[in-house]
Amino acid sequence: MKVAFFSSKSYDEEYFTNVNKTFDHKLHFFETRLDAHTVKLAKGYQAVCIFVNDKADAHVMRKLSQRNIKLLALRCAGFNNVDLDAAEKYGITVLRVPAYSxxxxxxxxxxxxxxxxxxxxxxxxxxxxxxxxxxxxxxxxxxxxxxxxxxxxxxxxxxxxxxxxxxxxxxxxxxxxxxxxxxxxxxxxxxxxxxxxxxxxxxxxxxxxxxxxxxxxxxxxxxxxxxxxxxxxxxxxxxxxxxxxxxxxxxxxxxxxxxxxxxxxxxxxxxxxxxxxxxxxxxxxxxxxxxxTAHQAFLTREALEQIAETTLQNISDFNNGQIAETNHVGRKHLGK
Missing domain, CATH: 3.40.50.720 (NAD(P)-binding Rossmann-like Domain)
Incomplete structure (x- = not known):
């Protein structure tokens, strides 16, 4: 799949590029974070990958849907920055890395x-x-x-x-x-x-x-x-x-x-x-x-490798129609 990465840093590009050798997705890395002003960068991609400070609110979700994005892949465990109601409304699947390290x-x-x-x-x-x-x-x-x-x-x-x-x-x-x-x-x-x-x-x-x-x-x-x-x-x-x-x-x-x-x-x-x-x-x-410290608790070689492996596996699973329920975030999966 063709995936747009937002809020990417040098370590993201290094680890995802290396791990992607076994997945063969097409990855493009943007340093800017996802929000209402940058969502236009998602045009032409099939999936979007975000981190903790990216903003996936209802407006962004609508814009992603208009750009035919069907998958929002989180390379983190938390999903408080994602509007799950909007994701369901616009048919966007949200996957995460529940326990990377x-x-x-x-x-x-x-x-x-x-x-x-x-x-x-x-x-x-x-x-x-x-x-x-x-x-x-x-x-x-x-x-x-x-x-x-x-x-x-x-x-x-x-x-x-x-x-x-x-x-x-x-x-x-x-x-x-x-x-x-x-x-x-x-x-x-x-x-x-x-x-x-x-x-x-x-x-x-x-x-x-x-x-x-x-x-x-x-x-x-x-x-x-x-x-x-x-x-x-x-x-x-x-x-x-x-x-x-x-x-x-x-x-x-x-x-x-x-x-x-x-x-x-x-x-x-x-x-x-x-x-x-x-x-x-x-x-x-x-x-x-x-x-x-500035949100560096996750930043170990082992964690970065596991984040990349799980995120890319999530993207492959979605593409093959075999989503792991433990990684799927949605209102019905949260008992809401």
Missing amino acids: PRAVAEHALALILTLNRKTHKAYNRIREGNFSLERLTGFNVSGKTIGVVGSGAIGRAFIQLLKGFEPHFLAFDPYPNEQLKNEGVEYVSLEKLLSESDIISLHCPLSPETHKMINAQNLKYVKQGAMLINTSRGKLIDTEAVIDSLRKKQLGSLGIDVYAEEEKLFFKDLSEMIIDDDTIARLISLPNVLV
């Missing part, structure tokens, strides 16, 4: 925890400037602490398995508890109890109307004083302004994020020579107990 994201969450805690990023900068002082670099032992995991899907489970070596006490919040994790000693509790008892809170759930701003001013008051909050899932899971306020009041101890509510205006771009017109991200970056 849970370990990659889980390992990045651990990296954020250890970096924030032991302040290795600050120590690195100090040493480069000839400052060998240990003042204000004190951390804590992760071993024996209580770790709260919000969402126990594939990534949440990988995160728990990864941190077992620290011998913590695990609390979890999920509407659908995992029986295996329960048997392994993970205690499922309410979100309020998890927030109030956890030393480290890590978010591993998709963005939906139910999870939108699930960490907000109302429940941040339950947070254990000095707790660390980690988010490697979706930026809009947290109310950023409320989190900043909690940090300033010294209720929340530290914050590590790989995602940001307004990231589509910033992430995946080099803005080093520009004035960033976003006061919220500027405040986050200025806080000494905040660590921000």
